Amino acid sequence: MSTWHLINAGLLGFMVAVAIAVAALRNLFAAVMLFAIYSLSAATLFVALDAVDVAFTEAAVGAGISSILMLATLAATDGREKQHRHRRALPLVLCLALAVVLFAGLHDLAPVGDPAAPAHVHVAPRYLSETATEVGVPNVVTAVLASYRGYDTLGEAVVIFTAGLGVTALLGGHFRRRRSGKNGDV
Amino acid sequence: MSEHPIVRAGAKLLVPCILLFALYVQFHGDFGPGGGFQAGAIFGAGCILYGLVFGVDALARVVAPRLVQQVAAAGVLLFALVGVAALLGGGTYLDYDALLPDPIAGQHLGILLIELGVGATVSAVMLGLFFSFTRG
Numbered sequence: 090m091s092t093w094h095l096i097n098a099g100l101l102g103f104m105v106a107v108a109i110a111v112a113a114l115r116n117l118f119a120a121v122m123l124f125a126i127y128s129l130s131a132a133t134l135f136v137a138l139d140a141v142d143v144a145f146t147e148a149a150v151g152a153g154i155s156s157i158l159m160l161a162t163l164a165a166t167d168g169r170e171k172q173h174r175h176r177r178a179l180p181l182v183l184c185l186a187l188a189v190v191l192f193a194g195l196h197d198l199a200p201v202g203d204p205a206a207p208a209h210v211h212v213a214p215r216y217l218s219e220t221a222t223e224v225g226v227p228n229v230v231t232a233v234l235a236s237y238r239g240y241d242t243l244g245e246a247v248v249i250f251t252a253g254l255g256v257t258a259l260l261g262g263h264f265r266r267r268r269s270g271k272n273g274d275v
Numbered sequence: 276m277s278e279h280p281i282v283r284a285g286a287k288l289l290v291p292c293i294l295l296f297a298l299y300v301q302f303h304g305d306f307g308p309g310g311g312f313q314a315g316a317i318f319g320a321g322c323i324l325y326g327l328v329f330g331v332d333a334l335a336r337v338v339a340p341r342l343v344q345q346v347a348a349a350g351v352l353l354f355a356l357v358g359v360a361a362l363l364g365g366g367t368y369l370d371y372d373a374l375l376p377d378p379i380a381g382q383h384l385g386i387l388l389i390e391l392g393v394g395a396t397v398s399a400v401m402l403g404l405f406f407s408f409t410r411g
Contacts, residue, residue, distance in 0.1 A: 142313075145300075146312060149320065154323070157320065157323050157324075158404060162408060164409070228304065228307060231305050234310065243355065246397075250396050259407075260407040
């Protein structure tokens with residue numbers, strides 16, 4: 090076992106422990122903090138896998154924005170989870186069944202870093218060899234996201250915009266307040 | 276949180292650095308890890324930290340909630356218009372080669388503009404979510 094295996098195994102084990110702690114905790118403030126730690130461990134794992142851009146996104150969105158939004162929600166609600174009295178057998182069975190399916194699917198995944206993996210023999214070699222002459226930016230990830238896969242990124246921007254629109258339409262806080270304030274003035 | 280002096284002083288020191296770092300991530304994404312999405316998230320997080328410490332109303336005086344929604348739409352519009360500009364330049368949609376006479380310069384300009392659009396949309400949507408959650 091190499092050092093990388095040990096680091097990956099340690100990080101994954103830590104993430105499993107944090108996930109179990111999140112499920113067991115009743116104090117939601119602590120659960121939010123553990124979620125942030127979970128995201129940060131995931132970001133570290135991505136760094137260990139050489140996916141620095143993904144790690145960056147995970148740290149900014151998972152550990153940063155998500156935690157802030159969950160804290161804002163906690164500030165507007167109660168900091169403790171309600172006690173549930175329903176049976177827990179069905180969720181447990183469903184989770185175990187999903188775990189079995191996922192582990193069965195693991196066998197079809199190519200090993201990490203396998204040069205013959207389908208993802209590495211399709212368009213990736215062309216992107217890697219032609220980015221310098223076709224796009225001319227040193228970061229191939231940016232070249233793929235912004236140029237080669239521009240449509241996908243446009244779609245992502247639209248998805249984010251639509252999600253923000255949906256939340257504003259559902260909660261609509263500042264617009265409602267603005268209008269009621271105006272009516273109050275009149 | 277506004278009554279804690281350490282939190283206030285820490286936030287005052289951190290917020291400018293966070294916003295500057297977001298701009299670095301935005302414009303250095305061609306050369307290192309980063310890009311519009313990460314920069315938008317970091318910029319939004321910096322503004323939200325200001326709002327958490329000094330109050331949502333203080334944040335609303337800096338970035339107006341109405342402006343946030345317009346910026347979110349303008350970012351997507353900028354991205355889509357770059358595609359239209361490429362069409363007008365004689366290329367296919369979002370083919371940045373057609374933006375400028377020199378294809379490489381066109382690629383650089385196109386990537387800069389669409390990353391700007393993505394960053395504007397992401398940071399504005401993050402701020403819009405925060406406003407919706409806290410002022411509802």
